[in-house]
Amino acid sequence: MTSLLLDPDLLSTALPAGWHAALPGPDDVAELHALRARHEVAARGAESAGLDATRAELTGDAAASRAHMVVRDASGAARGWATAQDRAAGRVLVAVVVDPELDDATGDEVAAVLFAWAEGAGVAQARARGLTRTQLDSGAFEPDARHQRRLAAAGYEHVRTWWQMRRPVVDSDHGLRPTGPGVVVRRLDREEGAMPGTRDLAAAHDVLEQAFGDHFNYHEETFDEFLARLRSDPGHRWDHWWLAELVDGDEPQAVGVLIASASTDAGGRAVGSYVEYLGVRREARGRGVARSLLDAVVTDAAERGRAYVGLEVDADSPTGAADLYLSSGYTTSYVTQSWHRYVDVR
Incomplete structure (x- = not known):
């Protein structure tokens, strides 16, 4: 049954009269970005994703790991959009966007169709990996009770809360502060304009896999998957990668990594x-x-003339990360939630 759910014609039979489901393409980028912006403004009062991100997800390098479906009303206007991303073995990211201008009954109907499609797409992605079970990982803004109700109706459970934090960059952030004793922070080694060498990239991947092994919802990611996913982000910059090494032994030991991206405004400026x-x-x-790694990214932002540094933190992190960010001047801008569902691959 789940394979049939991938068929737009079958999905269309579950929609209001005259509505239809279709696969989006490059010509739909602007319209779907506007749809997502309306959803974000209604849910939390401001846009989150930029046009470059929407374009990358639909037509750029980030499209390779994603499947999409759009729902259009009788006039042809996009009223709903769903994405299923093969994020890692056993984990599929599901995003469902419903036009907030729809009445609740119609919006619920559209959401149900899109969540059903996302389940089918997620099962297909897990089957391609040879898995028998996968997690569907979706989310909601904390104030968005309507979307949370639709997630629950689709069989998802709220499992985690995340603080989206931001720290302004100020004049005193110019000039890197001393690191901890025996710690050196450096950018990954690379030639001008080139990507870093395999040794540093592999060290960064290894550190992150080990560092996050005891974190919530950890899923192992191969080196190639890791690089391909990060490089597909339109905000990716090779000079935004830092390694922290302990240098008080016989050889430097890579023990920490910070990877940042550039956040752009509506005009594409970082x-x-x-x-x-x-x-x-x-x-x-x-x-x-x-x-020390946080100081490095803040100093870098100051030198580039940027206004802020943002990040996400698990509200229940066992490492005390939230306390570190609060003590470093970060405050919560808004709050998001993770919702999960597990499905068998048939």
């Missing part, structure tokens, strides 16, 4: 930096590694 990853191996925690 106005902030966003911490995609900050991980420290367990045996090196408590030596100032995380704070």
Whole structure:
């Protein structure tokens, strides 16, 4: 049955009269971005994703791991959009966007169709990996009770809360502060304009895999998957990767990694930096590694003339990360939730 759910014609039979489901293409980028912007403004009062991100997801490098479906009303206007991303073995990211201008009954109907399609797409992605079971990982803004109700109706459960935090960059952030004792922070080695060498990239991947092994919802990601996913982000920059090494032994030991991206405004200008990853191996925690890496990205943002540094943190993190960010001047801008559902591959 799940394979049939991938058929737009079958999905169309479950929609209001005259409505239809279709596969989106390059010509739909602007309209779907506007749809997502309306959803975000209604849900939390501001847009989150930029046009470049929407374009990358639909037509750029980020499209390779994603499947999409759009729902159009009788006039042909896009009223709903769903994405299923093969994020890692056993984990599929599901995003469902419903036009907030629809009445609740119609919106519920559209959401149910899109969540059913996403289940089929997620099962197909898991089957291609040879899996027998997979997690469907979706989310909601904390104030958006309507979308949370639709997630629950689709069989998802609220499992985690995340703080989306931001710190303004100020004049005193110019000039890198001292690192912790025995700690050196550096950018990955690379030639001008080239990507870093395999040794540093592999070290960064290894550190993150070890650092996040005890974190919520950890799923192992291969080196190739890791690189391909990060490079597909339109905000990716090779000079936004830092390694932290302990240098008080015989050889430098990579123990921490921070990977950031450029946050752009509506005109495509880089106005902030966003911490995609900050991980420290367990045996090196408590030596100032995380704070030294944070200082590096803040100093870098100041030197580039950016206004802020943003990041996401697990509200229930067992590592005390939230306390570190609060003590470093970060405050919560808004709150999101993770909702999960598990499905068998048939």
